[in-house]
Amino acid sequence: MRTQGLHTQQEVLGVLEAAETPLTAYDILGTLKIGKPKLAPPTIYRALAALVEQGRAHRIESKNAFIACRGHAHDETAILTICDDCGSVDEKIDKDLIHRLGHVASDDGFRPRHHVIEVHGSCADCAEESK
Amino acid sequence: MRTQGLHTQQEVLGVLEAAETPLTAYDILGTLKIGKPKLAPPTIYRALAALVEQGRAHRIESKNAFIACRGHAHDETAILTICDDCGSVDEKIDKDLIHRLGHVASDDGFRPRHHVIEVHGSCADCAEESK
DNA sequence: TGGTGTTATGTTATATTATAACACCAGCCT
DNA sequence: AGGCTGGTGTTATAATATAACATAACACCA
Numbered sequence: 001m002r003t004q005g006l007h008t009q010q011e012v013l014g015v016l017e018a019a020e021t022p023l024t025a026y027d028i029l030g031t032l033k034i035g036k037p038k039l040a041p042p043t044i045y046r047a048l049a050a051l052v053e054q055g056r057a058h059r060i061e062s063k064n065a066f067i068a069c070r071g072h073a074h075d076e077t078a079i080l081t082i083c084d085d086c087g088s089v090d091e092k093i094d095k096d097l098i099h100r101l102g103h104v105a106s107d108d109g110f111r112p113r114h115h116v117i118e119v120h121g122s123c124a125d126c127a128e129e130s131k
Numbered sequence: 132m133r134t135q136g137l138h139t140q141q142e143v144l145g146v147l148e149a150a151e152t153p154l155t156a157y158d159i160l161g162t163l164k165i166g167k168p169k170l171a172p173p174t175i176y177r178a179l180a181a182l183v184e185q186g187r188a189h190r191i192e193s194k195n196a197f198i199a200c201r202g203h204a205h206d207e208t209a210i211l212t213i214c215d216d217c218g219s220v221d222e223k224i225d226k227d228l229i230h231r232l233g234h235v236a237s238d239d240g241f242r243p244r245h246h247v248i249e250v251h252g253s254c255a256d257c258a259e260e261s262k
Numbered sequence: 263t264g265g266t267g268t269t270a271t272g273t274t275a276t277a278t279t280a281t282a283a284c285a286c287c288a289g290c291c292t
Numbered sequence: 293a294g295g296c297t298g299g300t301g302t303t304a305t306a307a308t309a310t311a312a313c314a315t316a317a318c319a320c321c322a
Contacts (some may be wrong), residue, residue, distance in 0.1 A: 004205070008300090014250050017237065019195040024278080024279075025143070025279070025280080026278070026279070037302080038302080039301095040301070040302060040303080041279085041281085042280085042300090042301080042302080043280070043300075043301070043302090045279095045280065045281075046299095046300085050180070056217055061192040062247050062248070063192040064191040064278085064279060064280090064308095076151040079232070079235060079236065081236045081241045081243070083241075084244070090239070092235055092236065092238070094231075094235045096256045097228070097231055097232060097235060100225075100228055100231075101210070101228060101248070101250065102250075104210060104223055104225045104228060105210065105212045105220060105250040105252070105263090107223070108221070108255060108259065109255025109259075110212045110214075110221070110250070110252055110253070110254055110255060110258070111253045111255075111258040112179040112212070112250045112252040113215070113251055113252040113253070114195075114250070114252070114253070115248075115249075116192070116193050116247065116248070116249040116250070116251070117246075117247070117248055118192070118234070118246075118247040118274070119232065119236040119241070119243045119245070119247070120243070120244050120246075120247070121234075121236070121241055121242045121243040121244040121245070122241070122242045122244070123241055123242075124239060124240025124242075125239070126240075127240065128240075138320070139271090155307080155308075156308070156309080157307070169272085169273080170272095171273060171274080172308085172309070172310085173271090173272080173273080173274070173309085173311095174271075174272070174273090176269080176308095176309065176310075177270090193308085195279095195308060195309090261310070
């Protein structure tokens with residue numbers, strides 16, 4: 001039933017939105033299993049795939065984890081800054097940079113379809129602390 | 132023994148260099164197991180970690196796979212263009228873009244340490260074919 | 263020369279992430 | 293009702309990665 005799928009997506013998104021740091025599919029599964037003990041991985045992965053497809057969540061490739069998309073149009077490529085100390089992730093938008101990346105990538109005939117841009121480091125708070 | 136570790140790294144790098152497309156750790160393990168049946172995953176992962184650390188190989192985060200680093204200084208961040216049709220990967224260098232990315236990432240006090248830039252799409256050959 | 267600390271490597275086992283494959287059920291058409 | 297279709301649930305397992313401990317090599321010094 002389609003409605004149920006949407007419902008699952010909404011639940012998964014809710015869990016992501018409630019989190020301060022990225023969650024793995026199994027983190028989400030663990031949370032939702034409290035209410036629905038029979039929930040299984042494919043259900044979570046399907047919901048996540050749909051959410052990422054819609055731009056309502058991001059997959060963090062370098063961590064195999066997910067975050068809710070916050071604060072910008074859902075069809076734009078986000079630059080993700082990932083704090084390796086506290087785990088927090090921020091989204092940044094820079095259309096020019098994306099444009100330029102597309103240009104660099106396609107210089108030899110390559111046709112870009114999707115960008116992954118993840119920057120690891122320390123967030124302001126953690127950088128401050130370790131000084 | 133240190134020499135032996137270096138030898139493993141050299142063997143792993145050799146397998147990567149011989150491949151036209153990214154290999155997973157288990158692909159490499161499968162190849163090297165022919166000569167050394169007792170080889171285990173941690174040995175491969177350790178060699179890969181060292182190679183990536185030295186810039187002699189790249190990890191492709193969005194595929195959980197690895198390629199040998201080809202044709203540029205090993206301490207530069209490469210932009211990887213990944214063909215989703217044939218699997219081929221190319222490395223591109225654009226210092227300005229990296230510089231700009233560092234700038235964007237650090238605008239709110241974030242301190243970047245490592246960049247992941249992967250562009251998915253179709254290589255020139257595959258884009259041509261599917262026209 | 264052999265003891266002892268230190269670090270790299272080997273090995274076993276297991277944790278974590280992801281998906282294949284099929285079963286089931288609702289809705290829809292006739 | 294009967295049968296098709298497509299989405300969802302469910303089971304099982306594949307694929308990726310690492311923890312934890314055992315062992316081996318080397319370095320240093322009494």
